[in-house]
Amino acid sequence: MFRGSMVALITPFKNGEVDYEALENLVEWHIAEGTDALVPCGTTGESATLSHAEHKEVVSFVVKKVRGRIPVIAGTGSNSTREAIELAQAAKEVGADAHLSITPYYNKPTQEGLYLHFKAIQDAVALPMILYNVPGRTAVSLSPETMGRLSELPHVIGVKEATGDLKYAAEMMEKVKSGFLLISGDDFTAYALLAMGGVGAISVTANILPKQNHEMFASYFAGDRERAQKIFFEMLPFHRMMFVETNPIPVKAAAYYMGRIPNLEYRLPLCPLSSANEAKLRDFLKSQGLLKIS
Template identity: 45%
Template sequence: MFRGSYVALVTPLLASGEIDNLSLERLVQWHIEAGTHGIVAVGTTGESATLPMDEHIDVVKQIVHYAQGQIPVIAGSGANSTEEAIFLSKEMAKLSVDGFLSVVPYYNKPQQRGIIAHFEAIAEATDLPTILYNVPSRTVADMSTETVAKLSKHPNIVGLKDATGDLTRLAETRQAVSSDFINFSGDDATGCEFLCQGGDGVISVSANIVPTQMAQMCDAAGKQDFLGARAIEAVLSKLHTDLFIEPNPVIPKWALYKMGRLQSAMLRLPMVLPELNSQKQIEYRLLQLGLIK
């Protein structure tokens, strides 16, 4: 169903703080042309935590409109309130999205039973497929493999985005779920090895900057051309690191701005523009990769 390189798309903002729909349309078109396999709209990288619900829904609506069915669109529907996540899912199900990405509830630190109840309630709210998202570095709560296995039995829960960076989790999960359950890496630094060890794809921050290369890496791994995949990864490995020298999506937005893909690198508070040293570091990396002059 969902495979390959899915970009965790940034949400462009004008200097005024309003959504930059012109840049958004251009980004979607660029990803279609670059061979990106799918878009995740308004996830963490899309600043879901600071977009009001009406704006969140509208950005997803615009992305679906710009994609025009040429590329799958998965909508970020996560929230630390189950009711809010259900509301987002129901509203965005009306927009012809292809599925949802829903994060483990943050700040609340729910028990595993609470995580199960949360995701089952979301999965029951629509008929669309849901991908679970485990990122304990941001949510504090860590979804166990046992919990994933229990949730995978729900017909609308089809996969997991694992952003732990722990490759042993992939082997554990694959043993615990059915063969058609989808395993996405949410950690670019280990994404290539994740694919080579049997993962199905990456939901990638780096794909914002190098969409063609990320898609090619996923395609190579999917054909079991692991040497080819690792050769691409060798070129990109330092970029993966540099994109996270400040909290995501600060550096990806700055990089896209310097590449001329965004009109502004504006973020929603409490996120602010990168420090001067960080700006210089990512600009040096972009120069090395031939992405700016």
């Protein structure tokens, strides 16, 4: 059910509020382009600056607009276990197919604290849960041993692996139970993780190249690894451009300049690209024939 190109969906804003018309247009475009699952309210969706009410409404809106055509994995993580449970419960109530829960940031819990955090969530909410391990943002990482323990819990079905460390990924997959889903959370290592049993990616670049990202995974799973590898390397310059500054600043700007969202707005503390990187992005999109807003 959860396989292929799963987009870490951006959240469009207009005059400081969520632009639901633009969000609906993104949902329909992704489905038409072959995106395999939508992941609203993750890091790329600026969840950190959404109020809880907005967070719940965005997830509910996406679920309603998708109408069961592809899975919706709701971002629900928090550094407060109680808040993470609240967001997970809300996702379940509106019909999300699974939820994505990040390692608690700032608190810097121990491995036992991390285990107890996720166990408390899955005990409280009977909804498939995908762990999100991204130490570059949270300052903590689930050890392979802790990941193995968590994989035995009934509602923990997989991990969004965003360390970018292939050695770690291999050691983690050595510890988890059979059938545990390995989902890339790092576009640069998405293809490599397939060799370890990966099932796809929760992708930033899929916001602007949904068809290509879908086709890379579809080709791989169909046995055409040569074509999958070719697409991966064709997308590599896009991956680099999407991380010239903190995600989601570049990808949201790219979506705007490609005409996919009508307004380019962030919420502080995120701010627009520097003038040098904005020029670099626009020149890159123009070179690819994708620049629509001059």
